[in-house]
Amino acid sequence: MSTGKPMIETQSDVHPDNRSFPSSGWLNRLFKLRERRTNLRTELLAGLTTFLTMSYIIIVCPIILSEAGIPREAATAATIFSSVFCTLAFALWANFPVALAPGMGLISFFTYTVVLGQGLSWQTALGAVFISGVVFLLLTLTGLRRALFEAVPRTLRSAITVGIGLFIAFIGLKNAGIVVANEATFVSLGSITQPSTALAAGGILLAAYLSARRIKGALLLSILALTIGAMAFGITKSPQGVGDIFSFSLPDIAPTWMAMDIKGALAYGIVPIIFSFTIVELFDNMATLMGLSKRAGLMKKDGTIPNLNRALQADAVGTMASAALGATALNAYVENATGISEGGRTGLTALVTGLLFLLCLFFIPLVSLIPAMATAPILVLVGAMMLQEVKEIPMDDVTETVPAFLTMVMTPLTFSIAEGLAFGFISFTVLKLLTGRRKEMHWSMILISAAFLVNFAYHG
Numbered sequence: 001m002s003t004g005k006p007m008i009e010t011q012s013d014v015h016p017d018n019r020s021f022p023s024s025g026w027l028n029r030l031f032k033l034r035e036r037r038t039n040l041r042t043e044l045l046a047g048l049t050t051f052l053t054m055s056y057i058i059i060v061c062p063i064i065l066s067e068a069g070i071p072r073e074a075a076t077a078a079t080i081f082s083s084v085f086c087t088l089a090f091a092l093w094a095n096f097p098v099a100l101a102p103g104m105g106l107i108s109f110f111t112y113t114v115v116l117g118q119g120l121s122w123q124t125a126l127g128a129v130f131i132s133g134v135v136f137l138l139l140t141l142t143g144l145r146r147a148l149f150e151a152v153p154r155t156l157r158s159a160i161t162v163g164i165g166l167f168i169a170f171i172g173l174k175n176a177g178i179v180v181a182n183e184a185t186f187v188s189l190g191s192i193t194q195p196s197t198a199l200a201a202g203g204i205l206l207a208a209y210l211s212a213r214r215i216k217g218a219l220l221l222s223i224l225a226l227t228i229g230a231m232a233f234g235i236t237k238s239p240q241g242v243g244d245i246f247s248f249s250l251p252d253i254a255p256t257w258m259a260m261d262i263k264g265a266l267a268y269g270i271v272p273i274i275f276s277f278t279i280v281e282l283f284d285n286m287a288t289l290m291g292l293s294k295r296a297g298l299m300k301k302d303g304t305i306p307n308l309n310r311a312l313q314a315d316a317v318g319t320m321a322s323a324a325l326g327a328t329a330l331n332a333y334v335e336n337a338t339g340i341s342e343g344g345r346t347g348l349t350a351l352v353t354g355l356l357f358l359l360c361l362f363f364i365p366l367v368s369l370i371p372a373m374a375t376a377p378i379l380v381l382v383g384a385m386m387l388q389e390v391k392e393i394p395m396d397d398v399t400e401t402v403p404a405f406l407t408m409v410m411t412p413l414t415f416s417i418a419e420g421l422a423f424g425f426i427s428f429t430v431l432k433l434l435t436g437r438r439k440e441m442h443w444s445m446i447l448i449s450a451a452f453l454v455n456f457a458y459h460g
Contacts, residue, residue, distance in 0.1 A: 031095055031346035036298075038345040043097075046344025047352025050099050052217035053335040054353070057083070057101045058360050059223055059367055060375040061327070064107050064171075067372075068115040068122045070256060070326060076364050077251040078326035080357055086318030086330050087354035091347035094311040097340055098292055099353040102322060103331030104382060105164035105417065106280055108171050110328045113416040114273055125273075126256075126323045127265030132277035133319030133329065139282070140312045149286045151442035156424050157287065158392040159404035160280065163411030163420045165386025170412045172379025175372050176200030195233045196373045199226055203377035211381065216338070219378050226374035236371040245366045256326020275451070276418035281329050285315055288332045296340045334385075399435055403428035422452040 028034055033043070062075035070078075083101040090096045114125045139145040149157075173179045177197040182188035190197055203226045210218035231238040239245050265274075289312075293305045300306075319329045339349050360367075393404045403424045411420030429449040432441050 027348065030092075031348045033346060033348070036345040038343060040348070042343035043346060043348035044352055046097065046339040046342040046349040048356070049216055049342045050097075050336055050339030050344065050349060050353045051356040052220065053338045054099055054101060054333055055217065055357075055360070056219040056223055056375075056378055057104075057333070058357070059220075059370050060104070060378055061102050061107050062367070063370075063372050063375055064111050065122075065327065068111040068125070070122050072368060073251050073364060074253050074255040074326055076367055077253040077361065078256050078322070080361055081253065082318065082322035082325050082327045082330060084354045084358050085321050085325075086314060087350050087357065089314035089318060090311055091350035091354060093314050094307045095347040096289075096293075096298075096307065096311050097296055097344040097346055097349035098289065098311070098332050098336045099339075099350050099357075100315065100318060100330045100332050101357075102327045103281070103329055104168055104379070106277060106329045106331070107327075108164075108168055109276065109280070109417045112171065113418065117415055118273075120268065121261065121264070123259050123261040124264040124268060126260035126326065126328075127262040128273050129277060129328050130260050130262055130320055130323035131265060132274050132281065133316055133323060135274065135278050136281055136319055137313065137316035139278075140309065140316050145282060145312060146286070148444070149282055151444045153400075153428065153441060153445075155393050155400045155404050156407060156428060158389040159407035159424055160411075160417075160421065161287075161386050161389040162393075162404075163408040163424075164280070164417060165383040165389075166408060166412040167383070167415070167417065167420075168386070169380045169383025172376045172383065175379070176204075176376035177373070178376075196230070196235050196371075199229045199233070199235075200373050200376045203374070204380050207377045207381045208384075219381070222377060223370060223374050226377070227370045230371050230374060231369075235373065236369060239366070239369060243365060245363065247362055247365050250361055251364045253325065258324055259326060260323050273418060276416075276421060277329055279421060280417055281315075281319065281331070285312075285330075285332050288334055291334070292332065292336050292340060295337055296345055298345070399428070399431040399437060399440075402431065422456065425449045426452055 027040060031043075033039060058076065058079055061079045062070075062072055065075040065079070066072040079102055083099070086100040087098075090098050090100060110125055110129070114120050114128070115122050120128075136145070139148065170179070177190040177194060178192070178201060179187050180190040192198060192201060203222055206225060207219055207222035210221055215221065227236065230236045289308070290299070290305070293299045293308070298305055315330060315332070322328060322330055339353070390408075394400045406427050407420050407424030410423040411417055414420065425445065426449045429441065429445050432438060432445075
């Protein structure tokens with residue numbers, strides 16, 4: 001989510017009053033604090049800020065995963081462990097001030113499209129996530145990852161983000177009971193007078209208000225406020241003792257640990273699903289990492305980013321680890337911009353965030369009390385914030401506008417990121433070829449579009 005500050009800040013712009021940069025010590029050697037003109041206090045504050053703005057993920061992601069049949073306690077533990085693993089890798093291996101967690105769009109795709117929509121077991125779907133991580137790692141090691149990112153036109157990259165945002169927002173409205181199924185019109189307005197629906201509707205405004213006021217932890221505070229409201233109305237149970245809030249033992253992750261079914265994923269023939277996981281990871285993470293790197297002043301004048309390949313490698317390995325633990329592919333969240341705005345410039349920021357995530361393992365009993373209704377407004381707000389990418393789409397060129405439009409609307413209407421990608425890629429390629437503008441697209445677009453057409457023909 002945007003903080004409203006300039007997208008690009010130079011190192012000299014950050015905390016000009018902090019002129020005490022360490023010149024020695026193991027922290028300085030490990031994280032290059034002096035080189036990046038930062039210090040311990042600034043990095044600690046930045047890590048705490050990032051944690052507060054991202055902590056809602058620990059609550060929202062497991063609720064969505066549980067709808068796919070994954071035990072909620074195990075889903076919460078898997079979300080935390082995978083986030084900690086990859087965030088620490090970014091901190092210690094790549095020295096990036098960026099925390100990662102399972103991506104909201106990919107979790108929604110995993111649950112509502114792959115498991116509930118296509119009828120796969122969650123174990124098979126985790127197998128697909130693991131395979132996409134392997135593909136991701138190969139693309140990174142061979143240098144094809146950045147090449148593919150640059151080959152896909154900016155219009156479609158922006159449209160994919162917007163489409164996923166609409167998809168997430170629609171799920172949030174559905175979970176809130178604000179929109180419901182209707183045989184005549186497919187969907188219609190739900191009963192706003194129902195306590196849970198009314199609370200969720202008010203929660204959307206509360207989350208938006210707190211975010212507009214730039215209150216740290218706005219989304220987390222919104223979830224907690226709605227949970228208290230739900231307890232007051234008897235929608236969810238209230239804690240009866242310390243054991244309902246805090247646990248001195250680690251959660252049981254056995255139900256999801258190494259439960260992924262790789263053979264089942266391969267036998268099912270889910271190349272389009274694996275491709276969708278991979279392509280969304282590719283665009284989402286690459287674009288976010290580049291934007292955050294610019295904001296942190298890490299991007300050099302020639303456009304290169306130190307340790308970017310290490311970050312991408314950690315991301316790919318993290319996705320494989322996440323599948324093994326029982327969660328989905330990982331994304332670098334734009335909420336990291338809040339920590340960067342506080343002066344975070346090194347992996348020490350990510351280290352602090354990761355350790356705070358780790359502490360959340362002891363509060364899983366509290367997390368389990370939070371109803372899905374309390375997280376619905378967050379999905380709506382996150383989806384709304386993703387719409388800002390629409391400004392990158394040229395509206396005066398039909399060959400660009402129509403593919404972007406199809407990508408954006410078909411993603412939520414078909415409840416599938418894969419279908420949205422297919423309509424966007426195919427229409428873009430066909431229109432460019434028919435209008436004699438072949439040179440405006442990379443040749444790989446033809447291959448990708450052909451693959452989508454073959455999949456349509458194969459699956460009817």
